Amino acid sequence: MDQLTVLIQELNRRIPQLELREQEPMAAHTTFRIGGPARLMALPRSRKEAMAAVRAARELDITPFFLGNGSDLLVSDKGYGGFVLKTTGLDDVREVCHRLRAESGIPLARLAMAAWGRGLTGLEFAHGIPGTLGGGVTMNAGAYGGELVQVLTSVTFLNEAGEVVTLPVEECALTYRHSLFTDHPEYLILEAEFELAQGVPSIIKIKMDELAQKRRSKQPLELPSAGSTFKRPEGYFAAALIEECGLKGVGVGGAQVSEKHAGFVVNRGGATADDVRRLMELVQSTVLRETGVALEPEVKFLGF
Ligand SMILES: Cc1cc2nc3c(=O)[nH]c(=O)nc-3n(C[C@H](O)[C@H](O)[C@H](O)COP(=O)(O)OP(=O)(O)OC[C@H]3O[C@@H](n4cnc5c(N)ncnc54)[C@H](O)[C@@H]3O)c2cc1C
Structure with a gap:
């Protein structure tokens, strides 16, 4: 029996009310709408449940991955073979x-x-x-x-x-x-x-509405993404560098450098994590070659 199977048994015994899902598609938990299954996901509804689940995992030498809304995350197409603890039930x-x-x-x-x-x-x-x-x-x-x-x-x-x-x-x-x-x-x-x-x-309220309007006009909110793909390099703007290199609108498979905002990689339909990774690498190598600036991903990776 592997450690995750033992963990499931332990969690069922210690926290019977804890919601557990096996082989849970991560695409349903990321704003990119990309990612294969997580072997085990826990969805605690309270801080007490979350802490008990983490402690049980640690006793078995399993380090959980903590997931919020998955809005800064690219999960591999093959998924994640570990334990994901989703925190959205802790919302007081x-x-x-x-x-x-x-x-x-x-x-x-x-x-x-x-x-x-x-x-x-x-x-x-x-x-x-x-x-x-x-x-x-x-x-x-x-x-x-x-x-x-x-x-x-x-x-x-x-x-x-x-x-x-x-x-x-x-x-x-x-x-x-x-x-x-x-x-x-x-x-x-x-x-x-x-x-x-x-x-x-x-x-x-006026300030929140103004900022929402700014976002809607500048960002490709109509397509799945993880927001800014790269961090702002010291003294530059990632989007301006990417645009300057002629990469706006460039795609790999279903992934595309947004035509609306070059700082975003969007999933224009059916993009795989591999498409996104390859597009990110293309952007990084082109920007480095053309401008000498190294772009560092802001997006976090899981399961690669
Ligand atoms: C359309 C769009 C617009 C965006 N605009 C902005 C913006 O203006 N500014 C900005 O900063 N970001 C922006 N983002 C990126 C993203 O929303 C933020 O980085 C956000 O804070 C990530 O939160 P999350 O809950 O989705 O984290 P996740 O993507 O779930 O996780 C991100 C990281 O945080 C860790 N983490 C999450 N919760 C916990 C926890 N409870 N304990 C420990 N570790 C934890 C994860 O393990 C992971 O390493 C945007 C994203 C999108 C899709």
Whole structure:
């Protein structure tokens, strides 16, 4: 019997209510709509279930992959032979002593709406980012001049020893699309706390609507993607470099450099992970040859 089969038995015994899926198609859990099956996926509905599942896996030397909304993720066509724990069932948000505290699986859009509903300003930029708070903290998600690091005060996570740790944001190493959690994929982010300023609800709403309109006009939201494919290289914009090299609209199989925004690779129908990888490599090698700039993927890879 392999370790994952033992894990299934253990999870059924210890947490009978935990939802488990075997051979779960990852294409259904990524915004690219690409990816073969995950051997085992758990969908906890509470922090307690999530922590118990992670601890059970660790006892068997299995390191789970933590999945939020899969909006920054390319999963291989053959899938992932390990254990995926999807956090979207952990979605509580509350106000504690004038601070907003939210669980890691909450969509950033809902978090921004919760802040607006309480007349709190500072999270408007996050409204259009299609990820969860956990993925957002991991990537220090940001847009239009805002970044999570500007409004976070602390992050609570489960470490590799199974302990719950809370660190002030200053100790979470959040920089551009990087954090303590990109360096430690074994940490499960459980919760984060925000300090937001008191604002005027109608003005907060206007700002969110303006940013949504900007996104709709500039980004290929009508096609599946994982957002910006590459990080912004120091002193440049990835999309401008890609366009300058004549790559806008170039495709490999079903994957294409978006005609609307060259920073996005889109799935124009039936794209495989292999198509996306080959297109990304083509873009990287062409941009390096033509401009001398090395593009680093922003998108994370699983199962390759
Ligand atoms: C159309 C579109 C527009 C986008 N626009 C933006 C933008 O403006 N700004 C921006 O920054 N990004 C943007 N993105 C990218 C993406 O939405 C963000 O990076 C988002 O924060 C990822 O969150 P997620 O829940 O989808 O993470 P996932 O893709 O599920 O995971 C990303 C990484 O975070 C880790 N992770 C997720 N949850 C946890 C957790 N609880 N604990 C530990 N690790 C965890 C995963 O293991 C993985 O390494 C865009 C994507 C799309 C598709």
